[in-house]
Structures are given as structure tokens and as C-alpha cells.
Amino acid sequence: MQNEDVSFFRLFGSIFAGIGSIFVVTGIIVGVHTRSLIGKSISTSGTVIDLVRHTSRDSNGRSSTAYYPVISFTSNSGKPIEFEANSGSNPPAYTQGQKVEILYNPQEPESAKINSWLDLWFLAVMHTGMGSLFVVIGGIPLVISFLPRK
Structure with a gap:
């Protein structure tokens, strides 16, 4: 490899x-x-009381719509709580009146979450998986650029 190639692979690999x-x-x-x-939370049942429609536009002007469920439940202290889920879908994953299992911290019942893989783990898995892919894509040329040349 020439010096320009080595520099490119090191820069590309380092960035990725x-x-x-x-x-x-x-x-x-x-x-x-x-x-x-999850460790601090109490599991209880909630009811979907509404579906909030969120519409967004991409840089090309195309719009997309997702429906986010609004859940109502009563905390262990007897206080009624309503919250909007962190994730939505189209078509809606839930219907009004549907019972769902939720998790909430008794000290912060307003920060409740639907007890589903998507609501709890998707973000962590997506970031870790995508990041790992970038590390591999950048790591291979980076390592190769440091190998002795013949």
C-alpha cells in the first residue's frame, strides 16, 4: 500500500x-x-385510553404517521396516572380499551413504560448492534493499515 492509501484507511477506520x-x-x-x-419497578395492568397521532416529514417532504398509545393506570398509592408510550407504530399496535402490562417505579409513576421488548430494549439493542457494525467496518481497514507491508 502507498502512503496515501494507508492514510485514507487509518482516517476512514478511525472515524467509523x-x-x-x-x-x-x-x-x-x-x-x-x-x-x-426493571429492577426498581412494579408490574401492573393499564388500559389504552387513546392513540395519539404523530406525523413527521423527512428531508424530501414525505410524511409518515405513527400512533402512540396513551395508557391509564392506578399507582400503588391510589393515584391515577396517564402516560404516552415512547414508541408508536402504523398501523397502531394497540387499540383503545386494550389492557397492557406496564412497569413503573413507585417513586416516579409518571415514567411508566409498557412491558414489551420494543419499549424496553429496542433502543439499547439498536445502538449496540449498529455501533458494533461500525466498529467492525472501521476496525478492519484500521488494523490492516498497521500491518507490515511486503
């Missing part, structure tokens, strides 16, 4: 591996936070 590392660390932090939430 660096960005990937940030994503992996973010995924791990989100996963640890989720694990902590």
Missing part, C-alpha cells in the same frame, strides 16, 4: 470505529438504565 464506539457506549448506557428501571 470512533462513531461506532460512541453508539456502543450509548447502547450499553441505555441498556443499564433499562435494567435498573
